[in-house]
Amino acid sequence: MEVAKMVLKHRAAAITLASALTAAIGALDYFTGQECQVVALYLLPVSLVAWVAGRKLGMVFCLLSACTWLAAEAGIGGIHARQSSLLWNALMFLTVFLMVALLLSALHDVMNSLERRVRLRTSQLREEMTRRHDADLARLRAERLAQVGAMAAQMAHEVRNPMGSISLNLDLLACEVIELARAMPSSLPHDQEEALSLVDQIRSEVERVEKVMQDYLGFARLPKVVPTPQALHPFLDEKLALLLPELGAAHVRMVKTYDPTLHTVNIDVVQLWQVLLNLALNARDAMPQGGVLSVTTLQEEDRSLIQLSDTGCGIRPEDLSQIFTPFFTTKARGTGLGLALAQQIIAEHDGELTCHSILGEGTTFTIALPRVREVATSSLKVRASGSAQTFTPCSTPPHDHEIHPSPAC
Amino acid sequence: MITKSILPLPVELDRSRLSLLHCRLLVVDDDLPMLRAVTKVLSRAGAQVHSASSTAEAMQLMADPDFGFDVVLTDLRMPVASGKFILSLIKSTHPSLPVLIMSAYWTPEMKDECTRLGVAGCLEKPTSSRQLIQAICRVLQGERRPDADGEN
Numbered sequence: 324m325e326v327a328k329m330v331l332k333h334r335a336a337a338i339t340l341a342s343a344l345t346a347a348i349g350a351l352d353y354f355t356g357q358e359c360q361v362v363a364l365y366l367l368p369v370s371l372v373a374w375v376a377g378r379k380l381g382m383v384f385c386l387l388s389a390c391t392w393l394a395a396e397a398g399i400g401g402i403h404a405r406q407s408s409l410l411w412n413a414l415m416f417l418t419v420f421l422m423v424a425l426l427l428s429a430l431h432d433v434m435n436s437l438e439r440r441v442r443l444r445t446s447q448l449r450e451e452m453t454r455r456h457d458a459d460l461a462r463l464r465a466e467r468l469a470q471v472g473a474m475a476a477q478m479a480h481e482v483r484n485p486m487g488s489i490s491l492n493l494d495l496l497a498c499e500v501i502e503l504a505r506a507m508p509s510s511l512p513h514d515q516e517e518a519l520s521l522v523d524q525i526r527s528e529v530e531r532v533e534k535v536m537q538d539y540l541g542f543a544r545l546p547k548v549v550p551t552p553q554a555l556h557p558f559l560d561e562k563l564a565l566l567l568p569e570l571g572a573a574h575v576r577m578v579k580t581y582d583p584t585l586h587t588v589n590i591d592v593v594q595l596w597q598v599l600l601n602l603a604l605n606a607r608d609a610m611p612q613g614g615v616l617s618v619t620t621l622q623e624e625d626r627s628l629i630q631l632s633d634t635g636c637g638i639r640p641e642d643l644s645q646i647f648t649p650f651f652t653t654k655a656r657g658t659g660l661g662l663a664l665a666q667q668i669i670a671e672h673d674g675e676l677t678c679h680s681i682l683g684e685g686t687t688f689t690i691a692l693p694r695v696r697e698v699a700t701s702s703l704k705v706r707a708s709g710s711a712q713t714f715t716p717c718s719t720p721p722h723d724h725e726i727h728p729s730p731a732c
Numbered sequence: 733m734i735t736k737s738i739l740p741l742p743v744e745l746d747r748s749r750l751s752l753l754h755c756r757l758l759v760v761d762d763d764l765p766m767l768r769a770v771t772k773v774l775s776r777a778g779a780q781v782h783s784a785s786s787t788a789e790a791m792q793l794m795a796d797p798d799f800g801f802d803v804v805l806t807d808l809r810m811p812v813a814s815g816k817f818i819l820s821l822i823k824s825t826h827p828s829l830p831v832l833i834m835s836a837y838w839t840p841e842m843k844d845e846c847t848r849l850g851v852a853g854c855l856e857k858p859t860s861s862r863q864l865i866q867a868i869c870r871v872l873q874g875e876r877r878p879d880a881d882g883e884n
Contacts, residue, residue, distance in 0.1 A: 476837050476839075479836045479837035480809055480836045480837060482836075483836035483837070483857045483858055484763045484766055484836050484857060485763075485765065485766075486857065486858040487763075487766050487769070487834075487836070487857035487858040487859060488763070488765040488766040488768070488769040488770075489858070490858040490859065490860055490861075491766075491769035491770060491772075491773050491858075491859075491860075491861055491864070492765075492769050494773060494860065494861040494862075495769065495772055495773060495776070495861075498776065529858065533858060540837065543837070543839075
């Protein structure tokens with residue numbers, strides 16, 4: 324079985340075998356002295372070669388077989404009167420061999436091309452299936468988020484109305500406490516403070532509920548992304564500066580490394596800022612002891628990358644595949660919606676948000692934004708490079724500048 | 733529902749309290765606890781507050797010539813007729829009367845539509861009493877002047 328498979332696969336093996344067979348049949352022909360009885364056997368090597376090695380070699384073998392037969396016959400009978408009939412017979416056999424060889428090689432070609440088409444189609448189908456699967460997943464996720472939004476919009480009325488009256492009543496309660504203390508000077512100031520601190524505690528819990536509600540409403544409110552061509556570096560400089568106090572308080576240092584060849588990209592400024600804010604605050608939370616947040620831009624062939632890397636605790640490998648799933652969170656007070664929203668926003672930009680993390684070493688989030696379409700680029704590029712130079716002169720010559728928040732870690 | 737005394741709120745309201753003094757407000761909300769809380773807070777800030785728990789009630793109060801309201805504060809989502817309806821009605825009968833709309837949930841479209849109808853301000857629930865009073869003060873300061881000019 325193995326030998327047969329090998330012979331069918333390797334031309335050299337097949338040709339060797341076929342040659343040996345031809346010689347053996349020729350010998351058989353010669354020694355048995357039968358005139359035409361074994362001639363059909365020659366078809367064996369011929370078909371083998373025609374099948375494995377193709378049409379040309381098959382035809383060569385037809386000729387070889389016919390000659391071998393002729394030689395064997397000639398050897399048996401000597402050169403005698405039936406020479407012409409022998410030659411005639413040889414020619415006839417040659418024709419038969421040739422037909423068989425051609426037929427077989429043609430069949431083989433058809434089979435091969437069919438097989439190739441099947442293979443091609445299978446791989447196409449597989450690709451299509453993965454693509455559809457990915458698209459389905461993305462759609463499902465988007466639908467799920469939209470449902471969260473729709474539900475949140477509905478819930479908002481049910482939750483925020485009572486929250487509204489609780490919030491106002493708390494203010495009133497605080498007034499009453501102060502009034503009461505004023506009316507009864509005999510009561511201890513400690514009681515008043517205690518009562519006011521209780522009011523404050525309730526108020527902070529109201530704010531907490533409100534924060535959760537805001538997270539959920541993020542999806543309901545998510546307006547259509549309206550991208551406009553922007554030079555990324557001025558945008559990043561402006562927005563990241565807003566984060567410095569927050570990061571400084573957490574002893575996080577920000578290091579910016581810009582790629583001066585960065586193209587203009589189409590972004591929705593408000594929504595991309597949402598994403599950056601989310602990623603940066605996550606990075607801060609991942610570094611409770613302080614650390615470094617690196618913001619890096621990179622220009623690739625057809626996309627622009629913004630990378631945010633922290634030197635924090637990293638994400639466990641089993642959590643990594645889940646981080647963009649709505650409601651997945653590892654934070655005690657998280658809603659699990661931040662990264663899902665971020666990914667949704669980047670997807671709406673036709674971009675990609677990916678995460679790479681090493682436990683204990685840090686996490687890198689990469690925002691990949693597609694290149695602005697060709698039609699628009701020529702004019703925009705000129706404007707972009709111009710504005711980049713005038714807007715942030717510092718961002719072009721030194722590619723690396725650091726910002727140290729006051730208490731350096 | 734006129735206030736008995738002006739009590740301090742636990743926020744620095746000195747200036748805003750003064751400006752809410754003697755101003756007549758109409759508050760419309762179908763959510764009774766909210767209506768009560770808003771009424772109390774605004775009363776404490778010195779305003780004369782009238783409250784209505786439905787659009788019909790509000791319309792009745794509006795129709796009464798005894799009440800000349802300075803500002804109307806209404807909820808957006810109410811059964812039967814929404815705050816938007818009140819807004820468009822008021823804008824057709826009393827074009828100069830400022831209307832503030834409060835809602836637990838604002839969509840950008842809804843905000844746009846209300847702005848188009850001439851809303852004086854959109855408030856989001858939950859709101860602190862300080863935000864509430866500041867919003868009303870802003871409207872009063874902004875809106876009273878052109879009115880006064882017109883009368884003069």
